[in-house]
Amino acid sequence: MILNISTTHKPATDLGYLLHKHPDKFQSVELSVGKAHIFYPEVGEDKTTISLLLDIDPIEMVRGAKSFGGEGFALGHYVNDRPYVASSFMSVALAKAFSSALNGRCKDKPELVDTKLPFEVMIASLPAPKGGESLIRRFFEPLGYQVELTRHQLDSKFPEWGDSKYFTLKLINYLTTKELLSHLYVLIPTLDNDKHYFVSQNEIEKLLEKGGNWLKEHPEREQITRRYLINLGSLSRQALTRLNEGEAGEQMPSEQSERRESLHDKRLNIVLEKLLESEASSVLDLGCGEGKLIKRLLKHKQFTEIAGMDVAYSELLKAKENLHLAEMSPKQKERIRLFQGSLTYYDKRLEGFEAAAVVEVIEHMDLNRLKSFERVLFEFAKPKTVILTTPNKEYNVTWEKMGLDDMRHTDHRFEWTRQEFADWAKNIANNYNYEVEILPVGEEEENVGAPTQMAIFKYGN
Template sequence: MQLAIKASGEGAKALSFLLAKNPQNLYDRTEKGYRVRLTYTVFAATEVEVVLFVTPDPVELVKNSPDAFKITQYINDREFVVSSLFCSYVRSALGTALNGRTLEEYLPWVNHPFKLNLCFGPLASDMSDSVVRRLFEPLAYDVNIEYGQTGYQFKLKDKSSARFLNLQGEVTLQNALKHLYVLIPALDNYKHYFMDEREIEKLQRYGEGWLAEHPLNEVIIKRSLRFRELIDKVPPELKSKTSEYFNSDTIYETLAQGSNESVESLQEQEQEPQREEQNPEISWKPEEPQINDAKPVVTLNEQRYQAIVKIIERLPSKETIVDFGAGEGKLSVRLGNIPQVQEILAVEPTEKLLLRAIKRFAQASLQDGYVSPIPLWGSFYYYDERMRNKDVMILGEVIEHIDEYRLPRVMETIFGSYQPKTLIMTTPNVEYNRIYEMQEEVRHKDHRFEWTRAEFAQWSNKWASQYYYMVDIDGIGLEVEGVGHPTQIAIFTRQVGLEK
């Protein structure tokens, strides 16, 4: 992680006094397993550049960490990208300049606007480049975004969100650091520590004089505070003075997904149905009897859940079920109400989602006669004897999150080792994306691929033939002629006596 600050023009050397760092000395500290270094790469009368460089100790990252045994821990990038973690080091190393404290003789330079070039990264953000620009351009910065060059051969790297930001503008050093201290955590949407009302105090202190006037004020506050109980406590002086502060998440979610719509047009749409789980799939109105001339809106996620439940209800054998990739347990929790079901294993590799699922299961288990799902921490890549020979296994919107070249090995585990009597698999239909007028190749940033109907049928028939299953292929959602359904579904039935 690094931040480079370059000042150009007369008086550039004053940057060192504001930073309270001697250009002849190397600032080198170790903080909580991170090495923080600051050095001057250029120090001339009209140009000064200082670089703050932070590197984690890979051993300290996992030593005594509560996430040390988490399946996804090894692919976590938070400790290697500019985030709230990095901001804590900016504050410790650059705190003098951030707070505008310096020797009395240099106080006039605190309010002196320098020609600054700020470069920081790598930044991993779910915001599109257009939204990133809309965060900084209102603060009078010219924004240039650069993506790193990699030698990887597989396609996933083409969709990487990691990038470097270059900001150019005439601004005081203190204000520049305040902008970064507020906006970097908002870009990353990640906090590495317990959050309380002190977060609001930070926004008040470092957002004073600019945050309330920012066009994306609501987005910044929501991503900075994250929790409704904190957001509701935001004082009026921090809220936008140009528009009514809203209660829904429409603007926040849409901008986070990279929409180019204006804040005003989004505010007009606040009463529209929300997308579930930040999924860019459109909500469709089903052909059902109207009540008071209004049709209920059912999201595609909801239609998937309903379709899977109906399929299972019609199966002759459904006593034991495995929901692979159960996430927050939204589908698993419904399965407990199906007659004849006796056991439900909700398998999820992400600890955070599994904890949410456990809470949902506990609430549902208060019902009489309800079969509460059993949460299991697991992954396709780790064989688990408990999943063998179940009546039903569900892979709902899961396979597209796996690298395509790994699928044969995963399917060997599913069909060859676990051998469920019925396997229900759903995945997006990439042909349908043009109906959504999407610019992206896939519907979610974590999708490794999305198949056409022909590709899905080819793979499904191949697996069915290889592992002695019959397969029926259908669709879920509103069908469009020549395109098909937004979701593809395959139902595999094991041919008893023929399997390996």
């Protein structure tokens, strides 16, 4: 699969500066399933062309989590069009090969970043199985491109078989390099039915980062958004909402940032919400880390006693700094206590709290130490409410380069499926006289659930 970018800007050799690629060097970048090669078939003052050639390894592709084969074709895993067409592989290759240009940087000639140049793009083979020529034109022409399409026959020796879904695409436009690359990055995968990685929340950020400046004005923005996010309803709705907010111009930058809630923030905010609902006045944050949950708890007068424990003293020092304990008023400081300790050893300091939070902690323990943790918290400390979260192992496949057996962090000792977590939580409830409720945290996806799973334990009446 090859993509050519040409310019007749004078001097045309400026393309090398803009793309940070020397015309005399043949370069390659690694992809998850092969390589992308960058070279110049044509270099001159009047016209310069750079080529991006994808070398996809179909065997390596099969080892990934995503399948491209049809169910009725036994060799579909290995025999498909992925090595020969522009798809999400091409978008990744563009981002890796021309990252500086895509982000609007040019070290040697920065004045060229905002300079509009005459560009001609040739994509050798582009699949458009639904919509065909009309879809390609509706996506590119509103951005000012002159579009020339050549549709390929299924087999030139058998013309009666008809046309294929593949096109050779030629684009001509006058725009900045960053604009050109961002258009190609977003639109190429929207014309295809498959992505070589699982689409998750991160894809919204990529879409808005690369396309936000022009996509909100595009007449086909809804279809582009949905196709880029492979028609995942929840993600598409989020992306379109944020595009609409940007168009209305009513949100200040800080407010927009708050809306772009990360999974980590969402997790802490839900834990805070459940602690408020518990009506507890004293809260124990086990594995408090840098004190992010404690900082949220301090904003609510309901919590008159807040304690944070962590096994790492360095984390407690960071929490002390983040909470500004040194500058805090004496009355406010009386509400907080930080101390070092382990969750697998009996500790009298853990007793007497009405509620405890254990946020993304248990997966860092060895499984053979988990029983000790259970006794320390549920048998001896025995808070009325325990709110505990841990990753959902099944959700990992939605992230690029992660399979069902991969873990999200090198320090994780285990990660549980939803059923494994539910079984463990119910066993805790039965053994220590608690009632338990299991809840998802984050956007749920079909068949794999949400990224985080939460258990709310209430001590029995």
